[in-house]
Amino acid sequence: xxxxxxxxxxxxxxxxxxxxxxxAYENTAFDYFPWxxxxxxxxxxxxxxxxxxxxxxxxxxxxxxFNKSAKQFSxxxxxxxxxxxxxxxxAVPTDSWGKLQFGAGTQVVVTP
Amino acid sequence: NAGVTQTPKFRILxxxxxxxxxxxxxxxxxxxxWYRQDPGMGLKLIYYSVGAGITDKGExxxxxxxxxxxxxxxxxRLELAAPSQTSVYFCASSYGGRxxxxxxxxxxxxFGAGSRLTVL
Numbered sequence: 613x614x615x616x617x618x619x620x621x622x623x624x625x626x627x628x629x630x631x632x633x634x635x636a637y638e639n640t641a642f643d644y645f646p647w648x649x650x651x652x653x654x655x656x657x658x659x660x661x662x663x664x665x666x667x668x669x670x671x672x673x674x675x676x677x678f679n680k681s682a683k684q685f686s687x688x689x690x691x692x693x694x695x696x697x698x699x700x701x702x703a704v705p706t707d708s709w710g711k712l713q714f715g716a717g718t719q720v721v722v723t724p
Numbered sequence: 725n726a727g728v729t730q731t732p733k734f735r736i737l738x739x740x741x742x743x744x745x746x747x748x749x750x751x752x753x754x755x756x757x758w759y760r761q762d763p764g765m766g767l768k769l770i771y772y773s774v775g776a777g778i779t780d781k782g783e784x785x786x787x788x789x790x791x792x793x794x795x796x797x798x799x800x801r802l803e804l805a806a807p808s809q810t811s812v813y814f815c816a817s818s819y820g821g822r823x824x825x826x827x828x829x830x831x832x833x834x835f836g837a838g839s840r841l842t843v844l
Contacts, residue, residue, distance in 0.1 A: 655835030
């Protein structure tokens with residue numbers, strides 16, 4: 613079973629700041645790398661995903677950067693807002709059918 | 725659409741008791757999954773199913789059983805509850821399927837709201 617290492621475990625950022633979460637994996641040969649967002653008391657929901665043949669994908673204030681050779685990808689939250697306070701999980705596909713292995717999660721708190 | 729519905733939302737069990745967590749989806753998804761979430765440990769896959777009548781173990785299957793008699797339902801059974809099974813359980817579903825070359829789109833998992841189980 614491969615390891616998916618996510619860091620940091622938690623972070624506090626001021627409103628308007630940048631949040632950066634990193635994820636490293638050992639092996640995968642499959643097609644996309646997602647980030648999921650989870651609010652307290654809710655199930656995780658897909659936030660953004662990137663295919664390994666591109667190095668960056670941006671959706672609004674959220675950007676994924678992907679470094680295939682280093683087996684790392686990161687989530688950047690620009691202009692962080694209090695509504696972004698949540699737990700974020702990276703995930704790595706473990707087979708071609710799309711089964712995912714999740715990182716341990718990062719709790720992000722955005723202060724006003 | 726209701727999406728993925730889990731019941732119950734909360735349950736307290738005594739050691740050795742049995743129970744079933746229910747999960748139903750109305751999106752005609754092929755794949756269904758059960759994860760458990762423990763603080764600081766992320767989501768661990770317990771069991772998954774690629775279609776009715778087909779199930780397989782995930783990372784942490786011990787102490788659990790599943791069945792998939794229909795596309796819509798994927799119940800998780802705890803036979804002899806132990807304190808180590810205290811957790812939040814999430815059911816998820818996705819379209820799944822082997823990707824063809826050049827096929828775009830992520831295999832998006834839709835999660836239920838979770839079932840919080842405490843074993844005392």
